[in-house]
Amino acid sequence: MANDKKIILLVEDNPDDEALTLRAIKKNNILNEVMVARDGVAALDYLLGTGDHAGRDIRELPQLVLLDLKLPRIDGLEVLRRLRSEAHTRLLPVVILTTSNEERDIISGYQLGANSYIRKPVDFEQFMEAVRQLGLYWLVLNVAPP
Numbered sequence: 001m002a003n004d005k006k007i008i009l010l011v012e013d014n015p016d017d018e019a020l021t022l023r024a025i026k027k028n029n030i031l032n033e034v035m036v037a038r039d040g041v042a043a044l045d046y047l048l049g050t051g052d053h054a055g056r057d058i059r060e061l062p063q064l065v066l067l068d069l070k071l072p073r074i075d076g077l078e079v080l081r082r083l084r085s086e087a088h089t090r091l092l093p094v095v096i097l098t099t100s101n102e103e104r105d106i107i108s109g110y111q112l113g114a115n116s117y118i119r120k121p122v123d124f125e126q127f128m129e130a131v132r133q134l135g136l137y138w139l140v141l142n143v144a145p146p
Contacts, residue, residue, distance in 0.1 A: 009036075013068065028132045068098050093144065095118060
C-alpha cells in the first residue's frame with residue numbers, strides 16, 4: 001500500500017460540513033491533500049477503482065477516511081461494510097465523523113469495523129480541536145498497516 005501522499009478522503013454530502021471540515025484541517029496546519037467524495041458511490045468508486053475512478057491504482061489508498069453516515073445513494077455504514085469486505089481496504093483507517101447520536105449507528109459502526117466514531121461538535125472551536133486531535137493521532141502518531 002503506497003501511502004507516500006498521505007491523502008485524507010473526506011466523505012461528506014453536506015457542503016457546509018465539507019467547508020467547515022476543510023477549514024478546520026487548514027487552520028490546524030494539516031497539509032495532507034484532501035479528496036472529497038460527496039456520496040457513498042463516489043467514495044467506493046475512488047477506493048475500489050470503479051466507476052469514475054476505473055483504472056486508478058487502488059494500491060494508493062488514503063491514510064485516513066473521514067466518513068459521514070447520512071449519505072445519498074449509499075449510506076456510510078454500507079460504505080464501511082463494503083470496505084471491510086475487500087482485502088485491500090480491510091485495514092484502512094476509517095473514522096466515522098457524523099452528527100448522528102443514534103446508539104444503533106455507533107454500535108453498527110464499530111461492528112462493521114470503524115476505527116473511531118466521532119460526533120461532529122456544533123461549536124466551531126470544539127470542532128477545530130477535534131480535527132486537531134484527529135490529525136495528530138491518525139496522521140502523525142498512528143502506525144498504519146504496511
